[in-house]
Amino acid sequence: MRLVANELDGERGGETIFSGVSFVLTAGEGLLVTGANGSGKSTLLRIVAGLLPAAGGAVTLEGGEPDWPDVMAASHYLGHQNALKPALSVTENLAAWRDYLGEPHVPIPEALEMVGLDEIGHLPLGYLSTGQKRRIAIARLLVSYRPVWLLDEPTAGLDRASETQFAALMAAHLEDGGMILAATHLPLGLDWTHELRMGA
Numbered sequence: 001m002r003l004v005a006n007e008l009d010g011e012r013g014g015e016t017i018f019s020g021v022s023f024v025l026t027a028g029e030g031l032l033v034t035g036a037n038g039s040g041k042s043t044l045l046r047i048v049a050g051l052l053p054a055a056g057g058a059v060t061l062e063g064g065e066p067d068w069p070d071v072m073a074a075s076h077y078l079g080h081q082n083a084l085k086p087a088l089s090v091t092e093n094l095a096a097w098r099d100y101l102g103e104p105h106v107p108i109p110e111a112l113e114m115v116g117l118d119e120i121g122h123l124p125l126g127y128l129s130t131g132q133k134r135r136i137a138i139a140r141l142l143v144s145y146r147p148v149w150l151l152d153e154p155t156a157g158l159d160r161a162s163e164t165q166f167a168a169l170m171a172a173h174l175e176d177g178g179m180i181l182a183a184t185h186l187p188l189g190l191d192w193t194h195e196l197r198m199g200a
């Protein structure tokens with residue numbers, strides 16, 4: 001399977017943010033996207049996820065049929081927002097995402113253990129600290145399977161131990177034949193096969 005971005009142009013509010021961005025990812029490869037504030041990292045990720053239209057160029061997934069007909073179907077998108085409901089318990093949040101996304105993968109108790117939060121599945125999400133909420137958002141990547149992970153500042157708010165834990169989860173996903181596109185200002189503790197510096 002290959003994720004191909006060909007000559008992408010990104011626009012916000014009628015302004016060109018970037019143009020001619022191309023890359024290719026194959027199974028097991030990760031792309032680190034860096035660049036100054038406002039250089040277009042989130043815009044690029046949202047275009048790849050299919051949440052924003054490209055002003056030019058195209059993103060395609062080759063060889064994903066029949067399971068993964070397009071990039072959107074094949075991707076988990078973790079944005080700045082955690083997309084979790086404060087009134088539901090941690091476990092209910094993850095169950096809701098698993099049921100919505102389908103392709104059940106890691107059982108919820110195990111996913112909670114993998115992010116080091118197996119003791120608090122019963123708590124309302126709203127009780128959790130900022131870093132704990134982010135770790136539950138990361139557990140969402142595990143409970144349903146998607147080969148492509150699109151991660152926008154995934155480690156924002158995480159302590160050092162959680163960063164290391166998350167680096168191991170990303171490495172395992174790549175070893176398993178997955179692909180990762182991550183935009184970040186922070187070192188993510190992974191040897192990336194590709195790097196893209198926006199605004200350079």
Ligand SMILES: Nc1ncnc2c1ncn2[C@@H]1O[C@H](COP(=O)(O)OP(=O)(O)OP(=O)(O)O)[C@@H](O)[C@H]1O
Pocket residue numbers: 012013017035036037038039040041042043044
């Ligand atoms: N809805 C919008 N309307 C107009 N301009 C926007 C909109 N959203 C973002 N922008 C502009 O697009 C540019 C790129 O924003 P983007 O969020 O992609 O940058 P970024 O590289 O992810 O930044 P950061 O490192 O701060 O997260 C910025 O100049 C921003 O102000």
